[in-house]
Amino acid sequence: MERKVALITGVTGQDGSFLSEFLLEKGYEVHGIIRRSSVDFRERIAHLEGKPHFHLHYADMGDSMSLVKLVGIVQPSEIYNLAAQSHVQVSFDSPEFTADVDAVGVLRILEAVRTNHLEQSCKIYQASTSELYGKVEEVPQNENTPFHPYSPYAVAKLYGFWIIKEYREAYNMFCCSGILFNHESERRGETFVTRKITLAAARIAQGKQEKLLLGNLDSLRDWGYAKDYVECMWLILQHETPEDFVIATGVQHSVREFTDLAFRHVGIELRFEGEGINEKGICAKGPEHLIGKTLVEVSKDFYRPTDVVNLWGDPTKAKAKLGWNPAKTSFEQLVELMVKHDMAKVAGEGAAAKVRMNLAEYLEKGVVK
Numbered sequence: 001m002e003r004k005v006a007l008i009t010g011v012t013g014q015d016g017s018f019l020s021e022f023l024l025e026k027g028y029e030v031h032g033i034i035r036r037s038s039v040d041f042r043e044r045i046a047h048l049e050g051k052p053h054f055h056l057h058y059a060d061m062g063d064s065m066s067l068v069k070l071v072g073i074v075q076p077s078e079i080y081n082l083a084a085q086s087h088v089q090v091s092f093d094s095p096e097f098t099a100d101v102d103a104v105g106v107l108r109i110l111e112a113v114r115t116n117h118l119e120q121s122c123k124i125y126q127a128s129t130s131e132l133y134g135k136v137e138e139v140p141q142n143e144n145t146p147f148h149p150y151s152p153y154a155v156a157k158l159y160g161f162w163i164i165k166e167y168r169e170a171y172n173m174f175c176c177s178g179i180l181f182n183h184e185s186e187r188r189g190e191t192f193v194t195r196k197i198t199l200a201a202a203r204i205a206q207g208k209q210e211k212l213l214l215g216n217l218d219s220l221r222d223w224g225y226a227k228d229y230v231e232c233m234w235l236i237l238q239h240e241t242p243e244d245f246v247i248a249t250g251v252q253h254s255v256r257e258f259t260d261l262a263f264r265h266v267g268i269e270l271r272f273e274g275e276g277i278n279e280k281g282i283c284a285k286g287p288e289h290l291i292g293k294t295l296v297e298v299s300k301d302f303y304r305p306t307d308v309v310n311l312w313g314d315p316t317k318a319k320a321k322l323g324w325n326p327a328k329t330s331f332e333q334l335v336e337l338m339v340k341h342d343m344a345k346v347a348g349e350g351a352a353a354k355v356r357m358n359l360a361e362y363l364e365k366g367v368v369k
């Protein structure tokens, strides 16, 4: 049997790396798009490079010509469009770049497929997002909940959602959006809140960081495990008809709860005191030298101009139509696996890494959010 051919944009990202593994396992020929970088090390896919059915190509979501050329060469049967400027806070700092990649980039992919006359043979998955619900109009959110995007990132992704729907109807293309709620993992970028917390908990426990600065602790998210979610991307493209699906666990927790649990996993019990910007997480139980110390502080640097505070997904449709199991990895298991990973990572970091970490902390306070 001939191998199916998948093209993944965003292959170096959290989801791209898990999806590559998943599709290779299924016997696909996997092609991924990479951008030229001055540091030529792709951490999340380094273990796949050199495998016979895994191929990387230079292209960019901002460069139509590169995309048209590549789609022509690869002749994919499935495209997974995961590439994006995916950080919500950064979209306030770089709104035009975000719009170019996250909105117009989707159009470029669709047109690359049409230009190569593949519109009837190539299925397209678009990485859509729960951020579309933004300033939420109902809880929990399902496929019929109205959108109310609340950041430049979400507004750009809204264009992506609608242009996918438009091409599906106008040109009868098999293109769909997965409206994915937050999904995390040991490969999550280090400035997203979950990973920032698990790394900080590990560093504080090992005496390599003093405290953790966070923004809105009351923010609520429906957090799942990224490895479970990439299966759904594939299932959406195997469904008999092109449809959009909400992918979520159906369980909601706050940033404070995530923090509390992550610290428990490194042997520290926190007591939260104060409110809003004055709230602190103080070590109530744990290593002697930490007792009574403030380990978590709120900083206005990590508040957003507009923040999405109540995401909670209803995965009923995905369960019923795709047979997907939203409860495969629980919130508790997710936090545990991330903390375990980061405890080992931090323990393996030498003196050079300590210098880098201090720089990272310094940057986080002023520049990198």
Ligand code: NAP
Binding pocket: 009, 010, 011, 012, 013, 014, 015, 016, 033, 034, 035, 059, 060, 061, 062, 081, 082, 083, 084, 085, 086, 087, 101, 127, 128, 129, 130, 179, 180, 181, 182, 183, 184, 189
């Ligand atoms: P991620 O780790 O930030 O990865 C983003 C990927 O996009 C990286 O491979 C990045 O390449 C690539 N990229 C960015 N700009 C590009 C450009 N101009 N040209 C080519 N590639 C470019 O994101 P993720 O968490 O895996 O998320 C995957 C997708 O799902 C994104 O579209 C995100 O918006 C969406 N999403 C994520 C979640 C979530 O909770 N993770 C939820 C809903 C939707 P470099 O490595 O070169 O930077």
Ligand code: GDD
Binding pocket: 086, 087, 088, 089, 128, 129, 130, 131, 180, 181, 182, 183, 191, 192, 193, 194, 196, 213, 214, 215, 216, 217, 219, 220, 221, 255, 302, 303, 304, 307, 308, 309, 311, 369
């Ligand atoms: N990043 C960050 N850093 N967020 C913080 C912090 C902090 O120090 N403190 C509190 N938060 C709050 C944010 O204000 C937000 O309400 C919540 O924690 C989650 O923030 P992120 O982890 O940065 O994720 P996100 O929800 O904004 O965006 C992620 O999920 C979306 C799906 O809902 C990204 O992966 C997006 O690409 C994705 O579309």
